[in-house]
Amino acid sequence: MNLFFFLMSILYGIVKFLHIDFVPFTYQGVPIGLWIAYFIVAVVEVVLVFALSMVAVIIIIYVFRKYMADVQNRIGPNRVGIWGTLQLIADVFKLIQKQDIIPTSADRTAFRVAPYIVFTPVILGFILIPFGNVSILNLMVVNFNYTILFLIAFMTIAPLGEIIGGLASHNKFSLFGALRSAAQDMGFEVPMLLSLVSVIVLAGSYSAYDIVTAQRYIPFIVPEILGFIVFFLAMIGRQSIPPFDLPESGSELVSGFSTEYSGMRYGIFYMGNFGFMALSAFVVAVIYLGGWEGPIFPGTVWLVIKGMVFIFIFLLSWISLGRVRIDHLLQMGWKYLLPLSVINLLISAGIALYLGGLF
Amino acid sequence: MIIFYILSIVAIVSALLAASSKNLLHSTLWLTFLVVDVAGIFFYLQNFFISAIQILVYAGAIITLILTSVMLSRRYQDAE
Numbered sequence: 001m002n003l004f005f006f007l008m009s010i011l012y013g014i015v016k017f018l019h020i021d022f023v024p025f026t027y028q029g030v031p032i033g034l035w036i037a038y039f040i041v042a043v044v045e046v047v048l049v050f051a052l053s054m055v056a057v058i059i060i061i062y063v064f065r066k067y068m069a070d071v072q073n074r075i076g077p078n079r080v081g082i083w084g085t086l087q088l089i090a091d092v093f094k095l096i097q098k099q100d101i102i103p104t105s106a107d108r109t110a111f112r113v114a115p116y117i118v119f120t121p122v123i124l125g126f127i128l129i130p131f132g133n134v135s136i137l138n139l140m141v142v143n144f145n146y147t148i149l150f151l152i153a154f155m156t157i158a159p160l161g162e163i164i165g166g167l168a169s170h171n172k173f174s175l176f177g178a179l180r181s182a183a184q185d186m187g188f189e190v191p192m193l194l195s196l197v198s199v200i201v202l203a204g205s206y207s208a209y210d211i212v213t214a215q216r217y218i219p220f221i222v223p224e225i226l227g228f229i230v231f232f233l234a235m236i237g238r239q240s241i242p243p244f245d246l247p248e249s250g251s252e253l254v255s256g257f258s259t260e261y262s263g264m265r266y267g268i269f270y271m272g273n274f275g276f277m278a279l280s281a282f283v284v285a286v287i288y289l290g291g292w293e294g295p296i297f298p299g300t301v302w303l304v305i306k307g308m309v310f311i312f313i314f315l316l317s318w319i320s321l322g323r324v325r326i327d328h329l330l331q332m333g334w335k336y337l338l339p340l341s342v343i344n345l346l347i348s349a350g351i352a353l354y355l356g357g358l359f
Numbered sequence: 360m361i362i363f364y365i366l367s368i369v370a371i372v373s374a375l376l377a378a379s380s381k382n383l384l385h386s387t388l389w390l391t392f393l394v395v396d397v398a399g400i401f402f403y404l405q406n407f408f409i410s411a412i413q414i415l416v417y418a419g420a421i422i423t424l425i426l427t428s429v430m431l432s433r434r435y436q437d438a439e
Contacts, residue, residue: 149411156419
């Protein structure tokens with residue numbers, strides 16, 4: 001292949017990146033010389049989304065610390081950088097320098113693997129979020145028919161790492177944390193999936209793109225307010241932040257499943273948790289508030305605004321609410337959220353049957 | 360086609376390791392790897408729905424149940 005054709009293919013790839021928003025999985029139908037262009041576009045998009053998710057995590061951690069300090073009448077981080085903005089980077093350097101401690105009785109392999117099981121699905125999930133559909137600010141990396149299913153599938157893998165980490169530590173507190181994490185998972189997974197099913201019924205598609213375009217007139221929060229409440233509570237539960245922070249409840253179990261973790265492994269758990277918070281805020285914004293739909297601003301800006309609203313609600317619940325008891329939590333999951341999500345599914349099935357033209 | 364063979368070999372090896380490992384936790388980890396790998400095979404064969412359901416049901420729910428039962432098993436507690 002000569003240089004001219006190569007450069008043309010890169011140009012073609014950039015044009016594709018700006019206007020059309022999917023990278024085909026099969027390269028059938030693509031001219032042979034343009035595979036490289038498609039590959040480059042795919043790599044660039046994935047790297048962009050990875051950078052975006054990392055930046056989102058850093059911003060959320062900074063905002064969380066400042067906000068928490070404000071609520072508790074403190075100043076918060078204020079030494080490194082302007083207003084303490086570089087504190088997180090300093091913290092990362094501190095964590096990297098720390099001694100790498102693995103308890104002698106721990107299961108070494110599983111102990112090492114666990115943080116990545118939390119971290120990787122979060123990054124993979126960010127690739128599937130539709131950040132916008134028009135103009136330059138267009139970061140939908142993949143668009144195929146089952147994106148929302150894959151998003152939720154990745155979100156169900158992440159808590160597995162917490163259980164494995166707690167089990168591998170061979171520590172009473174970690175074991176309790178893992179047990180509670182498992183119970184909480186099972187309690188919240190079914191209502192969460194059922195309320196997602198009702199969204200899929202209304203939109204008539206498994207694709208996140210179609211779910212957003214179905215909400216161009218009425219966002220799904222209006223017909224499905226019950227489902228929204230269930231899904232939102234389940235999202236708070238899946239992140240294990242207060243009031244549902246039983247897996248790592250600081251005052252009873254030292255810090256639950258992450259008791260034995262220190263250094264960068266703890267840092268990866270931490271980043272994974274905050275990344276999960278950002279991911280779940282974006283998912284709620286996509287499936288209930290209409291994602292990128294909105295006047296004046298480009299789509300990505302709208303999605304980030306909506307996501308930030310949910311992130312602030314998560315942080316507010318983290319800072320201000322007390323912890324519930326484990327039996328109350330499971331009772332809520334199985335006895336209240338599950339029936340509510342079933343009722344919501346019936347309501348949305350009725351809407352889809354009789355008022356199908358609305359969406 | 361080569362991707363399919365790589366994924367299949369990884370699946371077979373991890374299934375053998377899951378069946379033959381002495382440590383219950385390790386064998387659960389290999390089983391998780393196997394499940395995600397099989398999801399990858401379905402994805403490669405362009406059956407995206409089955410692939411997503413494979414991850415959702417097996418890696419999300421079944422492995423959690425298996426881990427809970429490992430946590431409560433006598434052999435695991437004795438090792439501790």
